Amino acid sequence: MDAPVIAAFITGSAAIVGPIATFYVTRARGRASQITAERLNDRQVLYEKAAKLISDGRRVLDTTWGTDAPELMSEEKQAEDAYLQARAKAIARSNTVYRELFTLTGSQTRAMRFDDARRDQGKNPNYQVRCLSESTSSLPLIDILVVDGEHVLLSFLSSDSVRQGYQYIYVRSTAVAEHYTEYFDECWRVARSPDTERKP
DSSP states (O other), rough: OOTHHHHHTTTTTTEEEETEEEEEEOGGGGGGEEEEEEEEOHHHHHHHHHHHHHHSSSOOOOOEEESSOOOOOHHHHHHHHHHHHHHHHHHTTTTTTEEEEEOOOOHHHHHHHHHHHHHHHHOOOTEEEOOOGGGGSSSSOOOEEEEEETTEEEEEESSSOOOSSEEEEEEEEEEHHHHHHHHHHHHHHHOOOHHHOOOO
C-alpha cells in the first residue's frame, strides 16, 4: 500500500512517530478531521488487526476480490484463521451488520468461500453478500475493510511476492472511512446477488 492512498487527503500538518502518523486534515466547509495511519508489516499483522476490528465492530464492510493472494506461511495462516473466526462470529451476531463483496477468480478456494458466504447469508439476515463481474477478477484491486465508519484496513497483494512494509495500512479516520464506504456502496450497487452469479 503506497503513500498516495493517504496523501490525497492531507492538507494540514502531520506528526509521525515510528510507523504511526497522525494527520490533521481540513475537510469541506472548514471542518477538521484527524487521521491516524499505521503501516502494517505483513499479512499476519493485517489479519490480526482485521480480527480485532471485526470482533469489536458492529458495522462491517469487507471485500474478498481481485487476484488470489500468494500462499500463506504458517503464522499467516493462523492469523487468517483468527480473522475468519472473527468474521463468522460477527455474521452470527444479531447486533452486527456485515456486507461482503466478492470477485470469482476461477480458483477452487475462492469459489468455496463464495458458496460458504451464500449459505451464511441464508442463515443470517444481517449478513449480505454480492459478487462483481468476473471481468474485474484479474485486476490488482485494493482490499478494503471498513468497521463502524471509522476504522479502515487497506491491503494490496501482489501476484508473485509480498513486499513487506508497502502493502498494508491501517487508518483511523471518519473522513477516510466515509470515502471508502461511498466507494464500497458504488461497487455494491453494480454487483450481482449470489443467486444470479452461481447456481447451487
